[in-house]
Amino acid sequence: MSVFEVFISxxxxxxxxxxxNLGNCPYLGCSKEKGVALGMGTSVIFVTVMATxxxxxxxxxxxxxxxxxxxxxxxxxxIIASLVQFVEMFLKKAIPPLYASxxxxxxxxxxxxxxLGVTLLVQREQYDLFSALLYAFATGAGFLLALLLMAGxxxxxxxxxxxxxxxxxxxxxxxxxIMSLSFMAFKGMV
Amino acid sequence: MVVSSILTLTGLGFAAAAMLSVASRVFAVYxxxxxxxxxxxxxxxxxxxxxxxxxxxxxxxxxxxxSIPPNLCVVGGAKTASAIGTLTGKLTTEMEPLCAYxxxxxxxxxxxxxxxxxxxxxxAAAAALHHGSDQCGFSCLGFGDCVKECxxxxxxxENYIVVVNEQMCVGCGKCVKVCPRDVLQLIPKRARVAIxxxxxxxxxxxxxxxxxxxIHCGKCVKTCPAxxxxxxxxxxxxxxxxxxxxxxxxxxxCAAACPRDILRLRPGALPCPTEEEQKKAx
Numbered sequence: 001m002s003v004f005e006v007f008i009s010x011x012x013x014x015x016x017x018x019x020x021n022l023g024n025c026p027y028l029g030c031s032k033e034k035g036v037a038l039g040m041g042t043s044v045i046f047v048t049v050m051a052t053x054x055x056x057x058x059x060x061x062x063x064x065x066x067x068x069x070x071x072x073x074x075x076x077x078x079i080i081a082s083l084v085q086f087v088e089m090f091l092k093k094a095i096p097p098l099y100a101s102x103x104x105x106x107x108x109x110x111x112x113x114x115x116l117g118v119t120l121l122v123q124r125e126q127y128d129l130f131s132a133l134l135y136a137f138a139t140g141a142g143f144l145l146a147l148l149l150m151a152g153x154x155x156x157x158x159x160x161x162x163x164x165x166x167x168x169x170x171x172x173x174x175x176x177x178i179m180s181l182s183f184m185a186f187k188g189m190v
Numbered sequence: 191m192v193v194s195s196i197l198t199l200t201g202l203g204f205a206a207a208a209m210l211s212v213a214s215r216v217f218a219v220y221x222x223x224x225x226x227x228x229x230x231x232x233x234x235x236x237x238x239x240x241x242x243x244x245x246x247x248x249x250x251x252x253x254x255x256x257s258i259p260p261n262l263c264v265v266g267g268a269k270t271a272s273a274i275g276t277l278t279g280k281l282t283t284e285m286e287p288l289c290a291y292x293x294x295x296x297x298x299x300x301x302x303x304x305x306x307x308x309x310x311x312x313x314a315a316a317a318a319l320h321h322g323s324d325q326c327g328f329s330c331l332g333f334g335d336c337v338k339e340c341x342x343x344x345x346x347x348e349n350y351i352v353v354v355n356e357q358m359c360v361g362c363g364k365c366v367k368v369c370p371r372d373v374l375q376l377i378p379k380r381a382r383v384a385i386x387x388x389x390x391x392x393x394x395x396x397x398x399x400x401x402x403x404x405i406h407c408g409k410c411v412k413t414c415p416a417x418x419x420x421x422x423x424x425x426x427x428x429x430x431x432x433x434x435x436x437x438x439x440x441x442x443x444c445a446a447a448c449p450r451d452i453l454r455l456r457p458g459a460l461p462c463p464t465e466e467e468q469k470k471a472x
Contacts (some may be wrong), residue, residue: 058202062202063198066194066198068194068195068198070195071195071198071199074199075198075199075202078202078203078206079202079206082206082207082209082210085210086209086210086213089210089213089214089217090213090217092217092219093216093217093218093219094217159310159312159315160310161311
C-alpha cells in the first residue's frame with residue numbers, strides 16, 4: 001500500500017473509533033470541549049507511535065525467535081503501561097510545559113484499547129517497521145479527527161433544548177452512532 | 191512451554207520495573223513539600239477567584255513567590271489564609287469577605303419588553319440579539335448563566351431575575367465574569383450601601399424605561415462626606431473601602447439623598463446617629 005492509501009484508510013475508511021469501535025471511553029469522556037479533545041488526540045498520536053515502535057521491535061527480536069507469539073497481548077499491555085509511565089516521568093523533567101498540557105491524559109492512555117489495538121493490528125497485517133509507524137500515526141490522527149468532530153457537535157448540543165431524559169451521555173451515544181453510520185459511507189474507497 | 195513463557199514475562203516485567211525505577215531517580219523533579227500541604231488546606235473548588243488557574247496554581251505561586259499574599263483565597267476565607275500564612279511564613283492580613291450584588295431591579299422598575307425572545311435560553315445569546323429583549327440595555331436578563339457557574343447555591347432565578355443568597359455566596363466572582371451585561375458586582379459582605387443600577391444611559395432615556403433607574407443626577411456624589419462615591423465610566427461607583435473606613439457617622443446620607451432609590455441600605459447599615467451622639471463625636 002502506498003503512503004497515501006495508508007493515510008486515507010486509517011483516517012477515514014477504517015477509522016479506529018468510528019469504524020472499528022476501539023477507544024470508545026476517551027471518545028465519549030474527553031469530547032466535551034475542543035481544547036481537551038485536541039490534548040487527548042495529540043497524546044494518543046504520540047503514545048501510539050512510541051508504543052508501535054517498541055512492540056514491533058519486541059515482537060521481532062524477542063517473541064518470534066522464542067516462538068512465544070501467543071503471549072503477544074499480555075506482553076504488549078506490559079510494554080505500553082511501562083512506556084507511558086516512562087514518558088510521563090521524562091516529560092515532567094525535560095519538558096514541563098508539555099507535561100502540564102498532556103500530563104493529565106497520559107495515565108488515561110495507559111489502558112486505552114485504541115493504542116493496544118493499533119499495536120496488535122500492525123502485527124496482524126504484517127507491516128514492516130516504516131509502514132507500521134506510518135499506520136500508527138495515521139490511526140492516531142483518525143482518533144483525533146473523531147474526537148474533534150464529536151467535541152464540535154457536543155459544544156453545539158450544549159445550547160440546544162435536549163429532552164431531560166436524553167441530556168448528557170444518552171444524546172452523546174446517539175450522536176456517536178449517527179457519526180459512525182456516516183463514516184460507513186467511506187467503505188470501499190480503499 | 192509453560193516455563194519459557196513464565197520466564198519471558200517475568201524477565202520483561204523485571205526489565206520494565208528496573209527501567210522505571212532508574213528513570214524515577216534520573217528524572218526526579220524536586221517538588222516543594224509545602225506546595226502539597228498548601229493545596230491540602232485550600233478548598234479545592236478550583237473556582238479561580240484568587241486569579242490563578244485552580245487551587246494548585248495558587249498553591250504553587252504562594253509558596254514560590256514571596257510577593258504573593260496568603261489571603262487571596264476568597265472561598266476559604268480567614269481560616270485558610272492563616273493556615274497558608276503559617277505554612278509559608280507570611281504575614282496574614284484579614285481578607286474582606288465578599289459577595290455578589292445584583293445591580294438591577296427591573297421588576298420594581300417595571301421595565302417592559304421590546305420583543306418576545308424565543309431563542310437559546312442563555313443570557314449570552316439573548317444579550318447578543320439586539321441588546322436583549324428588555325427596554326433597558328443594562329438589565330438582568332434572567333436566563334441564569336451566572337446560576338450555572340455558581341459553585342455553591344448562592345444564586346437562583348426568581349421572577350426572571352437573579353437573586354443572590356448572601357449566606358451561601360463565597361465571593362469567588364465567577365458569576366461576575368460570565369454575566370454579559372455586567373449586572374453583578376462583588377461588594378464586601380459588610381458594605382452599608384450598594385448601588386442597584388448599572389445603566390450608562392442618561393436622564394430621559396432612563397426615565398422612559400425604568401422607574402428605579404439611575405439618572406446620573408450626581409446628588410449622592412455631592413452628599414458623601416467621605417468622597418467615596420464617584421461617577422466613573424458613566425456609572426455611579428462606590429469605593430467601598432473608603433465608605434467602610436469612614437464608618438456610619440454620615441447616617442448613609444447618600445441613600446437618603448437619592449431621588450430614585452438606587453442607593454440601597456444593606457443589613458450592615460448602622461442606624462442614623464442621634465443629635466446627642468453627633469455632639470459627642472464633635
